[in-house]
Amino acid sequence: MKEKKQNKHLYWNPYFGGFLLGILIIFTFYVTGRGLGASGAMKSSVVTLVDAAAHEHAESHSYYSKFVQDDESPMNTWLVFETLGVLIGAFISGALSGRIGWRVQHSPKITRRRRLIFAFSGGILFGIGAQIARGCTSGAALSGMAVLSTGGFITMLAIFGTAYLFAYFFRKNWI
Amino acid sequence: MGPLIPNELISFEWSSIIAIIIGIFFGFILEASGFSSSRKLAGVFYGYDFAVLKVFFTAAIVSLIGLLYMDYLGYMDMSSLYVHPTYLWGAIIGGAIMGIGFVAGGFCPGTSLSAVAIGKIDAIVNVIGIMVGVFIFSELYPLFEPIYNGYFEGNITLVDSLGVNQYWFVFILTVVAIVMFAATDMIRKRVKKVFY
């Protein structure tokens, strides 16, 4: 009976998903001349929030001021629209396979609270890292690799390398 | 002759609509490949599920080979594509911080967004965390600026920096990736299964 046990959700074959993702990257480059991205939209949201809360601060600040323009909202960028699409597309896929629902996914060995704390702190680290490297796994590593960008390869190696190095310390969270 | 928008074969106004369409496909592929599940993502670091590695490298190789063929056949000018700039230490340090964040939080921005769409609360918390991280970075920007702007090598490709022939590099990368896929399958058989 134990042999029959399997994961709750069945996903695509990873090679199939990877193939489609590769085709999508080719299409994106063919149409727009640039790659995919995800963290850029979050940066735009932060800039918008800071701009709304403290306009002078955003104007004078050396980093926000790069993205704040008087005539245009920082949300009006390619990446923000793409991110909206990601939300829609993921929702469609989840709805088709019945994966939608409010829940916290965590290992049975840890509490829900611990999972959320780690998700939050991991997010903070990812946010800082994505700004320093100018892109996340999709923007820098994946799209960078598609055009053989040196920076993309270095970022990819750095992400997976350190993640493997530190995986031991976080093993309780996952297995 | 692509790319279409920079060469003004499609007018710029369409770019937002195209962005949404591309995003829909991106989100769909991510979710359907199981990237909305943090435990599936983290599996790559513990050997019980190598979906991330497989998807990631399959996508990279397919897109590389496809782009090179399109360049070869003249459908697209590869030199006019946007190449991610190389800031040597920014990429290393940023990547290292992201690596820790990845194994701690179990998400990267793209995957957490697709998980937000299906209602994962940990993903929502993760996205808020990323935004807080961006906020912290921005506020402490003067501190990070030497790394952020330093060691700029230009928008270079591996052809420039290693001096290798791009076709040979892609061929070797393909072989390496296929060997890696086979190896991960063997590792997975030895590791205790984890169900999630």
Add this chain to the structure above:
Amino acid sequence: MVNRKLVKFLSFRYIILATILIVLAGSLVLLPKYEQQEGISPEELLSLAISPERYITTDELADRIINQDPSLLLIDVRDESDFKKYSLPNAFNIPLKNILNADSESYLNQDAFDVILFSNDNFHSDQAWLLCNRLNYKNLRVLKGGISNWFNTIINPKKPTENMASNAFELYTFRKAASIYFGVAYPQKIIKKPVIKKYVTKTPTAPTEVQKKVIPKKKKKKMPIEGGC
């Protein structure tokens, strides 16, 4: 039966997919590499070719030589024997058949000078112009009419008849003066040679105004002064 075959086929699916990928990547390495068309596109070349800007008149060129315009680089695309017989002052000789040589490139492909191509007429210099544009070189112009036109206008200008417009006379005086500068000795003017030297030394004071097209007029003003001296 079909089902079993399918199952057997599917058990090899990853090996088949891997083989396809390796074959695709390998054929990238093995495919014959050809030089992708670089340089100017046909449309751009056409727009340059029909532009009047690509010609320089003999008058304009004479003026710029007299004014010792430092940005001028004269390239004679005729044969070496023709070049030895007669050529413009300070011209370099790059025969048309050598135009693609590696050592020609340093002359033709640079930003600092205006390259003026000339031959006996327009024909060979136009061909040289086309070849150099195809290589995406910049700042190339062709001397309109070539050396023969140079003889007809500068060295041996036609005297305007009485009923012609006044600027034809101005042009004539300028050409006449230029021809003296370029070493044509008119019997009655031999004495005036020192004057011309003076004229030459004077001119570098205003080398910036040189490139305007009103040149003949400007010269006309200068000529009487010199004559008065």
